[in-house]
Amino acid sequence: MTALLEVEDVTMEFGGLRALSEVTFAIDKGEIFGLIGPNGAGKTTLFNSITGVYPPTRGRIVFAGRPITGLRPDRIVQLGICRTFQQIRLFPFMTALENVMVGVDARHRTSVPGALLHLPRFKREEAEGEARALELLHYVGIGRFANELAANLSYGDQRRLEIARALGTGPSLLLLDEPAAGMNPAEKNALRDLIRKIRDSGITVLLIEHDMRVVMGLSDRVAVLDHGVLIAEGRPESVQRDPKVIQAYLGTGAAGDGEAATGEAG
Amino acid sequence: MSSPVYRFFEWLDARLEPVRERAPRVPVPEPVRQRWQQGGRLWRRLGPLRYLVAAGLMALIPPLMERGWFPILNGTYGQTVLFNTGYWILLTLGLGVVVGLAGLLDLGYVAFFLLGSYTTALMTHSGAPGQFHFVEWPTWAALPFALIVAMVAGVAIGLPTLRLRGDYLAIVTLGFHEIMLEVMNNLGITNGPRGIPAIPTPSISIGSFHYDFGLNPAPYWWFLLIPAIILAVIMVQRLDGSRVGRYWTAIREDEVAASAMGVPIVKMKVLAFVIGASTSGIAGWIYATNVTFIDPTSFPLLLSVLVLCSVVIGGLGSIGGAVLGAILVQAVPEAVRQLSGGNTLFGFDPLTGRIAIFGAVLIIVMIYRPGGLLAARRRRTEMVTPGPESGVVVDDASATEQEVAPADDVHSAGGRST
Ligand SMILES: Nc1ncnc2c1ncn2[C@@H]1O[C@H](COP(=O)(O)OP(=O)(O)OP(=O)(O)O)[C@@H](O)[C@H]1O
Ligand SMILES: [Mg+2]
Numbered sequence: 001m002t003a004l005l006e007v008e009d010v011t012m013e014f015g016g017l018r019a020l021s022e023v024t025f026a027i028d029k030g031e032i033f034g035l036i037g038p039n040g041a042g043k044t045t046l047f048n049s050i051t052g053v054y055p056p057t058r059g060r061i062v063f064a065g066r067p068i069t070g071l072r073p074d075r076i077v078q079l080g081i082c083r084t085f086q087q088i089r090l091f092p093f094m095t096a097l098e099n100v101m102v103g104v105d106a107r108h109r110t111s112v113p114g115a116l117l118h119l120p121r122f123k124r125e126e127a128e129g130e131a132r133a134l135e136l137l138h139y140v141g142i143g144r145f146a147n148e149l150a151a152n153l154s155y156g157d158q159r160r161l162e163i164a165r166a167l168g169t170g171p172s173l174l175l176l177d178e179p180a181a182g183m184n185p186a187e188k189n190a191l192r193d194l195i196r197k198i199r200d201s202g203i204t205v206l207l208i209e210h211d212m213r214v215v216m217g218l219s220d221r222v223a224v225l226d227h228g229v230l231i232a233e234g235r236p237e238s239v240q241r242d243p244k245v246i247q248a249y250l251g252t253g254a255a256g257d258g259e260a261a262t263g264e265a266g
Numbered sequence: 267m268s269s270p271v272y273r274f275f276e277w278l279d280a281r282l283e284p285v286r287e288r289a290p291r292v293p294v295p296e297p298v299r300q301r302w303q304q305g306g307r308l309w310r311r312l313g314p315l316r317y318l319v320a321a322g323l324m325a326l327i328p329p330l331m332e333r334g335w336f337p338i339l340n341g342t343y344g345q346t347v348l349f350n351t352g353y354w355i356l357l358t359l360g361l362g363v364v365v366g367l368a369g370l371l372d373l374g375y376v377a378f379f380l381l382g383s384y385t386t387a388l389m390t391h392s393g394a395p396g397q398f399h400f401v402e403w404p405t406w407a408a409l410p411f412a413l414i415v416a417m418v419a420g421v422a423i424g425l426p427t428l429r430l431r432g433d434y435l436a437i438v439t440l441g442f443h444e445i446m447l448e449v450m451n452n453l454g455i456t457n458g459p460r461g462i463p464a465i466p467t468p469s470i471s472i473g474s475f476h477y478d479f480g481l482n483p484a485p486y487w488w489f490l491l492i493p494a495i496i497l498a499v500i501m502v503q504r505l506d507g508s509r510v511g512r513y514w515t516a517i518r519e520d521e522v523a524a525s526a527m528g529v530p531i532v533k534m535k536v537l538a539f540v541i542g543a544s545t546s547g548i549a550g551w552i553y554a555t556n557v558t559f560i561d562p563t564s565f566p567l568l569l570s571v572l573v574l575c576s577v578v579i580g581g582l583g584s585i586g587g588a589v590l591g592a593i594l595v596q597a598v599p600e601a602v603r604q605l606s607g608g609n610t611l612f613g614f615d616p617l618t619g620r621i622a623i624f625g626a627v628l629i630i631v632m633i634y635r636p637g638g639l640l641a642a643r644r645r646r647t648e649m650v651t652p653g654p655e656s657g658v659v660v661d662d663a664s665a666t667e668q669e670v671a672p673a674d675d676v677h678s679a680g681g682r683s684t
Contacts (some may be wrong), residue, residue: 051526077528089523091516093647102516105509106528112537115508116501121506129509149647169528 004029004204005050005081005173010059012228013047019045020056020228027173032195034236036212038248041225042059043208044086047175051083051198052076056107063173077106083175084162086208092151096142096161099150100133103168136164140194156187163194167203175206180214192218216240224248317496324492328485335378338601345485347600349556352491353549354592358576359585360545360569364580364646365574367506368538369518370428371436372380372441375573378543382412382550384450384462392465393457400455405468409551414640416547417540424539428532443570448563461561465554479555487556495550498545499585505541505677507582514538519648568621575624579631581638590640595624 003026012020019042027033035043049056052073061069068076082103091099108129114122140160145153150161159179166174176195180188188211195218199205207213215222216236221227224232224239226248232239239245312319330336331344339347361375391402427438450456467479468490481488505511513534516524525531552561562585572595580591599620631639636649 053522053526072530073525074528074530077526082528083526085526089520089526091519091523093519094512094515095643098515102512102529103527105512108509110509112505112510112541115510118504125509140499165527193445197651231382 002155004028004064005206006060006062007046008060008062009140010049010056010061012042012044012049012054013057018228020049020225023057023225023228023230024200024235025223025230027204028201029204029208030202032199032218033218034215034222035206035208036210036215036222037225040227042193042228043225044177045228046225047083047177047206047208050076050175051081074106077169080170080172081175082166082169082171082173084159084166084177084179086181087176088155088158088162090150090158090161090165093149095147096150097130097133097135097146099161100164100189101129103165104129104132104136104170106169116232116249133164133168136167137161139167139197140164143188156183159183159191160194163198165230165254167198167230171203173204173206175208177208179207180211182211186216290366300549305475317500320499321492321496324495325489328488337606339597343604345488347597348485349487349491350600351592352488352495353553353556353597354573354576354596355495355589356491356498356545356549356552357573358588358592359495359502360542360549361573361577362504362542362583362588363502364538364542364583365577366587366642367502367511367518368514368535370535370538371438372539372542372570373436373574374439374441374446374567374570375542376565376567376570377417377423377439377443378419378546379550379553379569380443380446380450382416382476382547383554383560383564384456384550385412385415385547386460386551386554387465388455392462404468405555409548412542412551412554413547416543416550420540420543421536424536425532428535428539440567440570443565443567447562447565447567457561458564461559461564463559465558465560467555467558494545494548501541501545502585510534510537515644517653522620572621572624575628578638579624579628581641582649583642584638584640584645586637587640587642591638594627597621599623603636 005027007023007025010020010023011018012193012214019104022047023042035046037226038044048054050061052071052075055070059069059123061177062066063076063079066079068079068081069115071079108125110119110122110125113119114125134143134146137146140163142153142157142160142164150158153161159182163174163176163179179195180191183191192214195205195207207215207219219236221234222232222236222239223230224242224245232242234242235246327348331348332341334340336344357375357379360378361372364370364372364375386405386408389401389403389408390405413423423442428437430438433515451459456462469478480489506514513524513529516527516529517531517534521531557564575659576591576595577588579594580589581587635641635646637646641649
């Protein structure tokens with residue numbers, strides 16, 4: 001197996017606060033990699049560094065053999081990494097279909113001349129984009145809401161829409177930031193199937209999740225962050241038994257999966 | 267809340283809404299893009315033909331004016347008002363792209379108009395021979411350059427400033443306008459505050475037909491404006507209905523999410539700036555050749571504010587809004603002045619006093635109809651319902667629980683691209 005994403009000694013400082021300190025790990029192609037840790041451990045910060053929202057203070061991130069540290073977010077998307085947000089960030093007044101089309105547009109090249117003259121490529125890309133977006137909506141199971149404003153969708157459906165939108169950009173690595181947060185048990189089951197389906201289609205998944213059942217059931221490997229430090233990494237069963245991990249969770253009082261999962265909703 | 271004003275807007279909404287009411291929800295029978303399209307179904311069914319129809323209707327205005335169909339605006343005076351409204355529509359359409367589509371606040375838009383006008387003056391045999399110009403080209407030949415100079419200026423001012431966040435952009439553009447005024451006031455070749463006189467008017471000769479646009483306010487000036495307006499409308503509509511327009515919408519609604527979906531934020535903003543500048547440059551050429559004399563006082567800062575007024579009152583993101591805005595800002599005050607027979611109205615000269623009136627109208631419109639009178643449907647929805655980003659914190663639900671200063675990705679993202 002070759003590493004798809006390598007995070008090397010990544011440190012992220014906000015003023016005096018060290019959100020990540022010398023985090024190092026690698027994700028293999030085709031696996032589901034779980035990232036867990038108590039609230040404020042730095043998981044989302046790691047996503048932000050990988051996707052270029054802010055470059056890490058120190059360290060290197062290599063994707064498919066290419067250093068991507070400090071690249072602009074849109075360049076990183078072009079290279080094949082796309083993410084969802086912990087706090088849903090859809091385009092609220094675009095329809096579900098349009099939201100996904102924005103994602104699909106990352107694969108398109110039509111610009112002003114094509115749009116102005118309605119060149120063949122414009123027409124082809126618009127038609128393809130629309131078809132692909134609709135297909136993705138059905139893929140994540142919300143095809144019937146294609147024409148609905150994103151803001152009007154239910155919470156769980158908005159999370160699915162975020163996934164569809166990210167898939168639209170055609171990523172080879174998909175970063176999911178607590179996709180199960182705020183979902184009911186039935187929705188969580190459907191989500192688990194969806195994530196497996198995505199992996200089986202050849203997309204590597206990096207998954208942040210508080211719900212232990214979801215993350216342990218899905219992940220091939222799990223890494224644990226605590227106060228910005230990577231304290232454990234390995235197969236779900238061994239990580240679960242790791243004393244340092246148990247200590248981290250018990251130490252902050254955020255142990256139970258139920259508690260952590262519901263604490264997120266707000 | 268059922269004051270007469272409110273009820274009026276309700277009524278207006280009822281007129282504008284039917285398409286949305288009929289829009290089927292599930293499944294997707296027609297391309298979803300059409301959800302936001304403007305104009306009635308019949309109008310849409312005309313396809314590209316509707317631009318010809320629109321041009322035809324516009325061409326009917328001058329003859330009807332001559333017959334006295336427009337009670338107040340007639341004769342030479344009416345033609346002048348028509349011309350003013352026409353180039354103002356161009357300006358409003360252009361700024362509409364910047365403000366209405368890309369969601370950027372540009373307070374110095376008329377700087378591009380100024381550049382278009384001055385480019386025209388400096389490239390034709392204006393003034394006395396050998397004076398106030400680099401070259402002495404025919405008027406038509408200056409047209410592409412007026413366009414290019416305005417667009418290049420759009421890139422030059424846009425690239426460094428569009429990395430800044432909203433408030434700074436407004437200030438920088440305002441400053442840019444002021445700087446342009448100072449430059450024109452102090453350069454020798456622009457004849458400083460004395461301005462450039464005798465800018466040649468264009469002429470047309472096709473076969474045996476020959477027409478020289480003079481100071482003569484014959485309807486030909488309007489016929490020159492019609493294709494310019496129609497082309498600008500086609501440009502705006504096509505961009506809006508493409509990937510470019512989707513990207514602008516995405517940036518407006520959530521910049522951080524847009525950039526995470528691969529939208530090149532700065533590039534798309536500069537693009538909006540340049541597209542906006544292009545119609546302004548063309549309008550500048552038409553204006554300069556029509557009035558034949560320009561000086562810095564032809565382009566006061568107030569003009570930038572007035573264009574913004576007509577965008578915002580008319581309605582963000584819609585063609586109808588741009589036209590309505592231009593009529594409200596240019597034609598209506600003129601008509602009122604004509605009606606008052608040159609007398610003051612409640613102590614105001616209707617034309618200069620329009621600023622005070624617009625202020626009041628602007629406030630009323632913003633209270634009862636944020637987004638403007640004929641705003642695009644999506645824009646109206648955006649304005650009325652607060653988006654998620656109004657909460658500032660981006661992706662750190664935990665941040666506030668952690669007793670640390672709230673994390674703020676939005677600002678980090680902005681700072682990052684600087
Ligand atoms: N832009 C920022 N500026 C300042 N501090 C930040 C910023 N982003 C994150 N932080 C801080 O970094 C720490 C890690 O935050 P992060 O959001 O990455 O945690 P998390 O593991 O995702 O937590 P949760 O499980 O609650 O989502 C927190 O203390 C947070 O306040
Ligand atoms: Mg987080």
